[in-house]
Structures are given as structure tokens and as C-alpha cells.
Amino acid sequence: MPMESLNLFAAAPEIALLACACFILLADLFIPDERRNLTYGLTMAALVLVAGICWFFFANDLVQYAFGGMYVTDPMASVLKIFSALCVGTMLVYAQGYARDRGIWKGELFALALFCLLGIFVMISANNLLVIYLGLELQALSMYSLIALRRDDARATEAAMKYFVLGALASGFLLYGMSMLYGAAGTLDINELARNIASGQVASRAALVLGTVFVVAGLAFKLGVVPFHMWVPDVYHGAPTPVTLFIGSAPKLAAFAIAFRLLVEGLLNIAVDWQKMLIVLAVGSLVIGNLTAVAQTNLKRMLAYSTIAQMGFMLLAMLSGVVGGSTMSTANAYSAAMFYVITYALTTLGTFGIILLLARQGFEAEEISDLRGLNKRSPWFAFVMLLMMFSLAGIPPTMGFYAKLVVLQALLGNGITTGMVWLAIIAIGFSLIGAYYYLRVVKTMYFDEPSDLRPLVAAPDMRIALSANGLAVIALGIVPQYLLALCANAMIKTLGG
Numbered sequence: 001m002p003m004e005s006l007n008l009f010a011a012a013p014e015i016a017l018l019a020c021a022c023f024i025l026l027a028d029l030f031i032p033d034e035r036r037n038l039t040y041g042l043t044m045a046a047l048v049l050v051a052g053i054c055w056f057f058f059a060n061d062l063v064q065y066a067f068g069g070m071y072v073t074d075p076m077a078s079v080l081k082i083f084s085a086l087c088v089g090t091m092l093v094y095a096q097g098y099a100r101d102r103g104i105w106k107g108e109l110f111a112l113a114l115f116c117l118l119g120i121f122v123m124i125s126a127n128n129l130l131v132i133y134l135g136l137e138l139q140a141l142s143m144y145s146l147i148a149l150r151r152d153d154a155r156a157t158e159a160a161m162k163y164f165v166l167g168a169l170a171s172g173f174l175l176y177g178m179s180m181l182y183g184a185a186g187t188l189d190i191n192e193l194a195r196n197i198a199s200g201q202v203a204s205r206a207a208l209v210l211g212t213v214f215v216v217a218g219l220a221f222k223l224g225v226v227p228f229h230m231w232v233p234d235v236y237h238g239a240p241t242p243v244t245l246f247i248g249s250a251p252k253l254a255a256f257a258i259a260f261r262l263l264v265e266g267l268l269n270i271a272v273d274w275q276k277m278l279i280v281l282a283v284g285s286l287v288i289g290n291l292t293a294v295a296q297t298n299l300k301r302m303l304a305y306s307t308i309a310q311m312g313f314m315l316l317a318m319l320s321g322v323v324g325g326s327t328m329s330t331a332n333a334y335s336a337a338m339f340y341v342i343t344y345a346l347t348t349l350g351t352f353g354i355i356l357l358l359a360r361q362g363f364e365a366e367e368i369s370d371l372r373g374l375n376k377r378s379p380w381f382a383f384v385m386l387l388m389m390f391s392l393a394g395i396p397p398t399m400g401f402y403a404k405l406v407v408l409q410a411l412l413g414n415g416i417t418t419g420m421v422w423l424a425i426i427a428i429g430f431s432l433i434g435a436y437y438y439l440r441v442v443k444t445m446y447f448d449e450p451s452d453l454r455p456l457v458a459a460p461d462m463r464i465a466l467s468a469n470g471l472a473v474i475a476l477g478i479v480p481q482y483l484l485a486l487c488a489n490a491m492i493k494t495l496g497g
Contacts, residue, residue: 010064010073013053013081014121020046021114028107036105040096043110044089047117051085054078061493069189070128075490076260076338077125080253083342084124087249087349088117093465094353095242097458101360104149104240112149113246116142120250124257129178129188132258136174136222139251140167146246147239159238166221166231174218180211181266190266197269209273215262216277222255223311226284236304237366241359244300245352248307249345256341259318260334278319279423285312286430293437299368302437303351306392307344309434314340316427317407320420333410335491339484343391343403343476350469351388354381357458357466368441373450381456382445384470391473393438394431399476399483404431406484 008015024046028039057064058078065072092113099105119139126132144167148160182188184207185196202208221228236244263274289309296302314337321333358365358374365371375382391400404427411424458466476483 006068007064007066010066011071011125013050013057013073014118014125016053017046017050017114017118017121020049021111021118024114025107025111028110031107033106036107039107039110040092043092043114046114047085047089050121051082054081054085058082058490063493065127067131069191070131071125072127073125074494076494077257079486079490080124080257080338080342081121083345084117084120084250084253087253087345088113088246090349090353090465090469091242091246091249093461094245094349094356096462098240098242098356098359102150102240109146109149112142112146116146116246117250120254123254126258126261127190129181129190129193129262132261133171133175133178135254136171136258139254140171143243143247143251146243147235149243150240153240155238156240159235162238163231163235170218170221170228173214173221177211177214177216177218180207180214184208184211190261193266194268197267208270212267212270212274213277215267216274216281219255219259219262220281223252223259223315224308225281225311225315226288226308229285229288229308232308233301233304236300236307237298241300241352241356241364241366245349245356248303248348248352252311252341252345256314256337260337263318264321264334275319278315282312282315282319283423283426285309285315286426290430290434290437293434296437297368298366299355299370299441300366302368303348306434306437307348309430310344310392313404313407313427313431314344316423317410320411320413331488331492331495332413334495335484335488336406336410338487338491339480340403340407342483342487343399346469346476347388347391347400347473350384350466350473351392353462353466353469354385354388357381357456357462360457368444369448369451371441371444372448374445376450377453378456381466384466385445386442387470387473389438389441391477393435395435397477398473399480400473402477402480402484 024039024042027042031038055078057073058075061075063072063074092110096105099109116139119135119142122135122138123132126135144160144164147163148157150156181193184202184204185193186203187193187196196202197208217228224232235247239247267274285308289305289312293302293305293309296305317333317337317340321330355365358370371385374385387398391398394401394404408424408427411420
């Protein structure tokens with residue numbers, strides 16, 4: 001490969017993140033347990049550094065290819081990387097008390113989180129089928145280790161094993177689908193794949209469609225949508241709560257990115273085939289996710305089924321962007337999906353942040369009943385949790401309401417002429433069902449008598465971060481145009497590039 005085609009500048013965030021992760025991994029060997037905050041500080045500095053580099057790329061509208069076109073940094077990638085780094089940093093802030101009490105506030109937590117983030121970065125910027133797979137495996141292997149970080153906890157070990165086995169199966173689906181696409185189109189490059197399909201240079205359309213089926217199945221597992229959702233409740237329940245928070249935030253951004261790269265940038269010309277698959281996945285997720293969540297008493301399992309339903313809602317925007325025929329409506333649909341997944345990640349951070357705030361040594365705040373009377377113990381943090389539940393339910397004036405609104409607008413914008421209005425009706429109907437289990441949490445906090453009147457104890461930075469998280473949820477609901485414009489501009493420039 002010629003040196004000029006390497007263009008290492010395009011991979012500057014990943015190179016900086018890898019260098020920082022290796023340095024922190026080695027430096028931590030010489031840092032005693034009582035000074036672990038030094039590792040924490042170095043990790044947060046690394047996240048600020050890579051987020052700053054990503055912002056530089058976005059602010060300058062840079063679209064850069066690296067490694068002979070196998071890697072791309074574009075505005076969409078830069079925005080998703082910034083929010084992914086924000087998710088990891090927030091997770092570490094919220095995890096402090098929990099991790100210290102359970103003996104996992106060690107270098108492994110920081111190093112694995114950074115390597116997992118590196119895998120997410122690679123997935124977001126991959127422009128080649130094998131590079132997507134490499135990023136996916138780096139993220140997945142780091143996540144398996146994070147889930148099993150509490151080695152003395154049988155539930156965590158069981159969750160890690162389930163995730164590992166099912167994740168290996170899903171990776172096999174994805175890799176087999178990619179091999180079929182390569183066999184049909186004769187290339188691993190996503191842009192060239194799109195050109196070959198558009199020009200009809202395909203050895204077998206049947207092989208192309210079959211490969212797409214396996215690719216969609218692998219993506220569905222990573223998003224945690226029906227019928228590939230079996231791992232979600234068990235892993236959410238069994239993993240340490242900070243890791244559950246992590247699983248529910250940054251990897252969803254990466255899953256959206258690879259879905260966009262593969263389906264939109266690579267397979268747009270056979271959208272009529274994969275759109276039907278996404279309809280089945282979306283409707284199944286809305287139905288099973290919402291109905292099963294109603295029956296849950298465990299808070300983490302309820303949020304797991306909520307995730308399934310939320311990802312189904314996001315898929316509605318993904319499938320609506322390929323039927324309008326106009327480039328602007330296409331960009332609007334995918335920017336709505338991007339806005340939705342970012343909104344979901346930010347809300348998930350605050351929700352699990354409250355759960356971590358309530359947890360203490362020897363006590364996991366996992367049942368809905370553990371939130372009883374939270375308003376009497378801490379009115380402010382009860383209000384923050386209320387905002388998170390309202391946002392997940394899509395109740396104004398939170399940003400979750402606007403996220404659902406823009407998805408429905410994208411769906412109806414093209415659905416009136418293509419017969420997809422029924423999808424919007426199903427989405428609204430099951431959102432109303434979903435509101436029940438979110439409001440049940442609010443009722444428990446405000447109207448049930450507390451079983452524990454002890455004040456909540458948390459580090460100042462955790463209290464500040466949780467408060468900022470809650471205020472962001474309502475502020476972005478009142479003035480959502482800034483984040484929506486950010487997503488829209490990133491998507492238009494990415495599609496244009």
C-alpha cells in the first residue's frame with residue numbers, strides 16, 4: 001500500500017486512543033490501589049483528548065479516507081465518536097462508588113473500557129467489510145471481559161458466558177453474510193460494493209440477498225432486537241450495573257453506524273429487500289419489548305426489554321429513509337434515527353446513574369420496589385429519575401418526546417405514499433403501553449412509603465454529572481433543534497461526501 005494512501009491523519013482519534021489505552025494499561029501497574037484515582041484521571045484526560053480531536057474533524061467538515069479507502073472519517077462518524085466518548089466518561093463517573101465497594105475499581109476496568117471504545121470507533125469509521133468485523137470483535141471481546149469483571153459473582157460469569165456464546169453466533173452470521181456479499185459483488189469495499197450493485201456487476205442476485213439476510217441478522221443481534229434479543233435481559237441483569245450502563249449506551253451508537261454503513265452506503269440499491277426485514281424486526285421488537293416489560297418487577301430487566309422496544313422504534317426511521325426517492329427526505333430519516341439513538345444513549349446514562357446512586361456495599365438497587373419513596377430521601381434525584389422515565393416514555397417536554405416525534409415524521413413523510421402509516425399507528429399504540437411501566441417507576445418513587453430513610457451518599461462529581469444529565473434531558477426537549485441540526489448536518493454532509 002503506498003504511503004500516501006495510508007493517510008494516518010484520518011485515523012488520528014483511534015491512534016490517540018490506542019496510545020492512551022496502552023500507556024494507561026502500563027502505568028497502572030505502578031499505581032497502588034489507594035491511588036487508583038490517578039488512573040481514573042488519566043482515563044478521563046484521554047477521553048477528553050480523543051473527543052477534542054473528533055470535534056476538530058467535525059468543525060472543519062473533514063471527510064478523510066485512510067488505509068487505501070478502508071477507513072473513513074466523516075461528520076457522522078465524528079459526532080457518534082464524541083457521544084461514545086461521553087458515554088464512557090459518564091459511565092466511569094457514575095461507577096466510582098459501586099466499583100470501589102465491589103473491588104473492581106482497578107486498572108482492568110479503565111483499560112477494557114478504552115479498548116472497547118476503540119472497537120466502537122473502528123466500527124463507526126469502517127469503510128470495508130473486514131474492518132467492520134475487526135472493530136466488532138475488539139468491542140465484543142472487551143465487553144465480555146467487562147461483564148465478567150466481578151469474578152466472584154456467579155450471575156456476572158453466567159451473563160458473560162451467555163453473551164459470549166450468542167455473540168459468537170451473531171458474529172458468525174455477520175461474517176458469513178459478508179462472505180456472501182463478497183462472493184456476489186467481488187469486493188470488500190463498501191463504496192465499491194454499492195457501485196457494483198448499482199451497475200449490475202453482481203455474480204448472483206440470490207447470493208446478494210442471502211448475504212443481506214445474514215448481515216441483517218448479525219446487526220439485529222448487536223442492536224438487541226427481536227428475534228435476536230435473548231441475550232439482552234440476562235446480560236443486563238447479570239452484568240455489574242456500570243457495565244450494563246455501558247452496554248446500553250455507546251455500543252448502540254456503533255450498531256447504528258455499522259447498520260448505516262452496510263445498509264445505506266453499501267446496499268441501498270437492494271433496499272426493497274432489507275426494508276421488509278427491518279419492518280419485521282421493528283414490529284416484533286415493539287410488541288414483545290413493551291408487552292414483556294410490563295410484567296417485570298426487576299428494574300434492570302424492565303430496562304432491558306425497554307431497550308428492545310426503543311431499538312425497534314429506531315429501526316422505523318432506518319427503514320423509512322429508502323422509499324421517498326428524494327435525497328433530502330433520505331437524510332431527514334437517517335438524521336432522525338441518529339437523533340433517536342443519541343437521545344436513547346443519554347437517557348440510559350441517567351437512568352442507570354440513579355440505580356448506581358442507590359446501590360451500596362452489599363446491596364444492589366435492582367428491583368423497582370427499591371425506588372420506593374425516593375422523593376422523600378432525595379427530591380432532586382427523584383426528579384432526575386422522573387425526567388429519565390418521561391424521556392423513555394416519550395412524554396413532553398423531555399427530549400424523548402421529540403425523538404419519537406421526528407421518527408414518526410420521517411415515517412409518515414414517506415409512508416403516506418408507500419403504505420407505511422400502519423407502522424406509525426403500531427408505534428404510537430405500543431408507546432402508550434410502554435408508558436405504563438415507566439410511569440409505574442414514577443408512582444413508586446413519589447407515592448410509596450420508603451423502606452430506607454438513609455440519605456444518599458455520592459461523590460461530588462457524580463452528583464454534578466447526574467444533575468447535568470437530568471437537565472440535558474429536559475433542555476434538549478425544550479430546545480431540540482440544536483442537537484437535531486447537528487445530526488442533520490452530519491448526515492447530509494456524510495451522504496453528500
